[in-house]
Amino acid sequence: MYWNEFLLVVLVHLLAVISPGPDFAVVIRNSVSAGRRAGLLTAVGVGVGIFVHVAYSLLGIGLIVSQSVWLFNLMKLLAAAYLLYIGIRALRAKPQNSAPVDQASAQKSMTGRQALLQGFVTNGLNPKATLFFLSLFTVVISHDTPLLVQAGYGLYLAVATGAWFCLVALLFSRAAVRRGFNRMGHWFDRLMGTVLIGLGLHLALSQWIKRG
Numbered sequence: 001m002y003w004n005e006f007l008l009v010v011l012v013h014l015l016a017v018i019s020p021g022p023d024f025a026v027v028i029r030n031s032v033s034a035g036r037r038a039g040l041l042t043a044v045g046v047g048v049g050i051f052v053h054v055a056y057s058l059l060g061i062g063l064i065v066s067q068s069v070w071l072f073n074l075m076k077l078l079a080a081a082y083l084l085y086i087g088i089r090a091l092r093a094k095p096q097n098s099a100p101v102d103q104a105s106a107q108k109s110m111t112g113r114q115a116l117l118q119g120f121v122t123n124g125l126n127p128k129a130t131l132f133f134l135s136l137f138t139v140v141i142s143h144d145t146p147l148l149v150q151a152g153y154g155l156y157l158a159v160a161t162g163a164w165f166c167l168v169a170l171l172f173s174r175a176a177v178r179r180g181f182n183r184m185g186h187w188f189d190r191l192m193g194t195v196l197i198g199l200g201l202h203l204a205l206s207q208w209i210k211r212g
Helices: 003-017 022-034 036-059 061-067 069-091 103-107 112-124 127-140 147-172 175-211
Strands: none
Touching: 003 127, 003 147, 022 036, 022 112, 022 147, 036 112, 036 127, 036 147, 069 127, 069 175
16 A cells, blocks of 8 residues: 555665765775774664664654754754764874785774764764655655554665665775775875765855855
8 A cells, every 4th residue: 555655765765875975975984994894884873873863753853853943953063073073083094004904903993883883873963864854754755654654664764774885885895995995095084084074064064054
């Protein structure tokens, strides 16, 4: 009965998840700099973060956020501050020693808990994700759709997001990519740091730009 609506949710989510953003940048950075395990755990963290957005959408908190400008702006500032923090840390990356660095030693720079938490926080504080779920649960998904069915949509969105970023992590943690990183990794880290800082500044300044 709800297959048409579900297929629409799948299509809209596919278009949203493949567009580059903070989640994409963080997963790539951790996959290349800290290895496959860190990249996969970051991707899982992003997927788990989806449940935060699903929860407030189902509970109606999303409607409150959409009607409260100061609350939404506060969330944007928190997200911007976090992106600036991890971006500045990436900018401070230093060249590695010329000696070969194996994958196990590279992974020691980030624990599994840190990778999981970074993915979760990046997605949970992502205003882009907030806007997506507000529009999804108010425009695409009918109010007449049973709550259990909507929860099923949410479960799919979390699993599909995690799966997509796991594929991204697997791609960017391949040996050839890692070898290139060992030679020029600090420049890549600085590039991703610049991207993250740019995203953070965009979030922090967007409300003032719109006013101007």
